[in-house]
Amino acid sequence: MSFIQANGYPIFFNESGYEALNNHLKNTKYSNLFIIVDSGTNEYCLPQFLPQLETDLTIEIIEFENGESFKNIETCIQIWNVLTELGADRKSLVLNLGGGVVTDLGGFVASTFKRGIDFIHIPTTLLSMVDASVGGKNGVDLGNLKNQIGVINVPNMVLIDSCFLETLPQNEMRSGLAEMLKHGLIYDKEYWKQFLDLKTLDFADFDALIFRSIEIKNEIVLQDPTEKNIRKSLNFGHTLGHAIESYFLESETKTTLLHGEAIAAGMILESFISWKKELISAEEFNEIKKAIKNIFDDIVFEEKDLNPILDLLIHDKKNEYGSIQFALIDGIGKMKINQEVENELINQAWENYKS
Numbered sequence: 228m229s230f231i232q233a234n235g236y237p238i239f240f241n242e243s244g245y246e247a248l249n250n251h252l253k254n255t256k257y258s259n260l261f262i263i264v265d266s267g268t269n270e271y272c273l274p275q276f277l278p279q280l281e282t283d284l285t286i287e288i289i290e291f292e293n294g295e296s297f298k299n300i301e302t303c304i305q306i307w308n309v310l311t312e313l314g315a316d317r318k319s320l321v322l323n324l325g326g327g328v329v330t331d332l333g334g335f336v337a338s339t340f341k342r343g344i345d346f347i348h349i350p351t352t353l354l355s356m357v358d359a360s361v362g363g364k365n366g367v368d369l370g371n372l373k374n375q376i377g378v379i380n381v382p383n384m385v386l387i388d389s390c391f392l393e394t395l396p397q398n399e400m401r402s403g404l405a406e407m408l409k410h411g412l413i414y415d416k417e418y419w420k421q422f423l424d425l426k427t428l429d430f431a432d433f434d435a436l437i438f439r440s441i442e443i444k445n446e447i448v449l450q451d452p453t454e455k456n457i458r459k460s461l462n463f464g465h466t467l468g469h470a471i472e473s474y475f476l477e478s479e480t481k482t483t484l485l486h487g488e489a490i491a492a493g494m495i496l497e498s499f500i501s502w503k504k505e506l507i508s509a510e511e512f513n514e515i516k517k518a519i520k521n522i523f524d525d526i527v528f529e530e531k532d533l534n535p536i537l538d539l540l541i542h543d544k545k546n547e548y549g550s551i552q553f554a555l556i557d558g559i560g561k562m563k564i565n566q567e568v569e570n571e572l573i574n575q576a577w578e579n580y581k582s
């Protein structure tokens with residue numbers, strides 16, 4: 228499988244990635260090497276990864292607790308302190324081995340430590356392979372608000388090894404599928420169609436599906452690296468999805484949702500809005516709703532949940548001049564950005580989702 232050239236860095240796949248990584252370590256004069264993991268990847272992925280490394284550099288492992296609730300500035304401070312205590316300098320290299328929390332946080336830590344040191348992403352979940360590790364976004368949550376603090380800064384490379392997916396539970400695999408579905412809906416109708424009946428999907432060819440998903444995101448980012456225009460289309464499903472995810476994260480009575488679970492609900496809601504704004508047909512909306520609900524369990528919403536979720540929309544990063552901006556589908560495979568949506572239409576979307 229060939230590599231993908233992103234905006235200032237390459238994305239390698241499977242064996243070729245380890246070859247590229249080892250050549251990079253050999254040809255670049257780093258002082259030492261730090262691998263950032265969470266407790267899950269430390270147990271399940273690090274033993275698989277370390278034997279692939281060919282280097283005489285001193286390797287230090289930095290672990291933090293697994294979960295979105297640890298993707299915050301407090302964790303960053305702890306890691307910055309550890310890097311300092313272990314003698315990290317401007318010539319150190321950070322490898323981020325893990326899911327989206329690890330790559331988001333690890334990239335932010337490296338981008339800000341001593342005004343920026345080199346880092347490489349090795350995503351270990353489907354979600355981080357097709358989304359979080361690609362595009363140069365690094366950051367952390369502010370309280371329960373998703374990705375409020377961060378930078379756009381690219382890694383030296385990204386290494387995609389689909390063997391890590393064998394360590395994932397089914398709900399984590401489904402979480403990643405949400406972003407792959409999104410890439411088809413916003414950019415490639417033929418790609419979307421491959422997911423309409425998962426029974427016919429040959430998972431032996433899953434590497435090719437991952438490759439195309441990354442390719443779609445990269446093609447969009449190359450056109451708009453700093454999210455001034457077309458890159459906003461990648462936020463389809465995320466305006467309401469992030470608000471749902473944040474609300475469930477902070478609620479003491481709700482079970483925390485995986486990112487893809489919240490985004491799947493967000494895509495149904497925002498597809499309904501696209502239909503009501505006459506951007507897609509009723510048939511297209513029903514196709515989208517059926518396909519997503521065949522993969523993801525319904526999220527149970529109570530009447531009292533809606534207003535707090537709507538209140539969280541004001542913190543969405545796409546908002547401009549106090550106006551909530553949606554990215555909506557303009558026919559499957561195409562997008563319309565900077566769309567304002569009134570609360571009444573969001574209420575209708577909610578009622579439809581629950582029906």
